[in-house]
Amino acid sequence: QKEVEQDPGPLSVPEGAIVSLNCTYSNSAFQYFMWYRQYSRKGPELLMYTYSSGNKEDGRFTAQVDKSSKYISLFIRDSQPSDSATYLCAMSAKGDSNYQLIWGAGTKLIIKP
């Protein structure tokens, strides 16, 4: 079993829909949770991060962490064709490796106009 599981998709939704992207994990020591967005032929860029449990909102994006269920989510409201990309979750726990990130496989999201 991988430490971080993420459905690779693709997930195809119509423009304007609410999108829900998810990751599950097995290591209860994870404290920092991040979502990166990767456009085709580009490197990933940090979209949002949260520490421990709870919600964080930034414009149309909401990141949610449920540590009791070992489950994190990224919601995108009023989705736009420009949101079409691969979304990767990443998480870390302080240890000997000093916050090494563990990555999900990424979910390919397609927003249809």
Add this chain to the structure above:
Amino acid sequence: EAGVTQSPTHLIKTRGQQATLRCSPISGHTSVYWYQQALGLGLQFLLWYDEGEERNRGNFPPRFSGRQFPNYSSELNVNALELEDSALYLCASSLGQVAYNEQFFGPGTRLTVL
């Protein structure tokens, strides 16, 4: 401010050859990370350098190696190339040991092994 740069953009090699990939971090960043992104497998951590030292390496064979120079730029070397080494190799940099590890990525080097 210039972002993370990587060279070359594309690299084509044959089995058994060696490949050298280069990365320049954002000015002021001391940590450099290397990842392999093969199709459908997400990012696989390769190596982490900070202040010129190798701090950690992922589950890859020793033919994957690298170094970090005094100006914090970095080089990834892959010896005895195999077909399955074909992938996008991403370099990222960060400020080093911060509370959360925001990494800034370059555009990657696409390595094709024939």
